[in-house]
Amino acid sequence: MAERVIEVDGIELCTESFGDPSDPPVLLVMGLGASMLWWEEGFCRMLAAGGRFVIRYDHRDTGRSVTYPPGRPGYTTADLVDDAVRVLRAHGIAAAHVVGVSAGGALAQLLALAHPGRVRSxxxxxxxxxxxxxxxxxxxxxxxxxxxxxxxxxxxxxxxAIEHQVAYARVLAGGRRPFDEAAARDLVRRDVERAHDFGAARNHDVLTDGEVPRAPLSSIAVPTLVIHGTADPMFPLRHGEALAERIPGGRLLALRDAGHGIGRADWSTVVAAVLDHTAAGRS
Incomplete structure (x- = not known):
């Protein structure tokens, strides 16, 4: 489907959906500083082909969502958590399976703590x-x-900007697998060219927390699957293990030699795991 800019509470957010709206909804939450393009279209379509209604969206100050003056974002991390609810509201969805990567995984945890009724898994x-x-x-x-x-x-x-982001992608890949520089460069270039203001993403570096939940992770009551690369240079594997331990019933899927994020070589494994986790009766 084509991109759709929604406006909820005066906030404009760019979204895109894949699949049949009658299927179980899956909301994809990207990390800070990254637009929804980093949930690659092929990955989204694989999830949709498995019988899921998939929604990805640009955070504020990324892609085609609302942008703010450099150094003055005018919003907090708590507002980004609430933006996920805004996306669901705009699509008429009461609750969704929420998949978050990197800082998007932290936002997903905070969403489950602040708005438990909105999160199915x-x-x-x-x-x-x-x-x-x-x-x-x-x-x-x-x-x-x-x-x-x-x-x-x-x-x-x-x-x-492109050279910097490609170099960053190389580091995040973890160094244990071949790095597909051509694919990374193509994705970064599309991201830069698509954005209202690519430099605005730096506002994410200066965000304050705002009124985020302080409850322990042990109070999360929805089924939780943790997926983590064994070569993640930002968050070594122990971070994923700790998450699975602290959230009741949490399960860990370790991806051998994978770095930070979802590499194309792992799409089939990750999609199969997400489809299984979000299947009726599982959650």
Whole structure:
């Protein structure tokens, strides 16, 4: 289907859906700084072919959703959590299976805590605990820290932004599998060219929490599947293990040698796991 810009509570968000609206709904929540394009169309169509109504959307300050002045986002993390509810409301959906990747996985956890009636199940990919626990978790890898502390988009032009994002994608891939630079470059270029203001995504770096839930993850009562790459450089595998341990009944699917995010080589495995997790009777 074509993209659709919704307006709820005065907030414009760009969304796109796949599949039959009568099928069980699956809401895809991307990480911060990334538009819905990072839920690649082929992945979305595979889920829809499995009998799911799939919705992806641009966060504020990404893609074709509302943008704000640099350094002054005017919204909080809690507002991004509420945006997921706005997307569901605009599509006439009372509750959905929610799949979040990276910081989108944290938003999905907060959504389940703040609006439990809106969430039928959770799938948390390449993410960590949104609510602090009593155990220390390992830091990012040295390679990730080195890139994050040294790399910058050298200029405001599109080519500089593209080179920076491709280099970042290479680091996130984890280094244990071949990196498909051509595919990454194509995706990044489309993302840059599609955005109202690609630089606005940096506003996500300065967000405050706002009124996010502080309840423990043990209070999440919906079926939860955690999917995590064993070579994730941002959140080492222990982060995924901790999530599965802290959420009652949580299950962990470890992807051997996978990095951060959903690589195309893992689409079939991840789609099969999500379809099984969201099947009638499962959740």
């Amino acid at each position: 959770l799938v948390l990919i390449s993410t960590s605990c949104a609510v602090p626990g009593d155990r220390e978790l390992p830091p990012p890898t040295k390679e990730f820290v080195r890139f994050a502390s040294a790399a910058r988009a050298d200029g405001p032009d599109a080519e500089s």
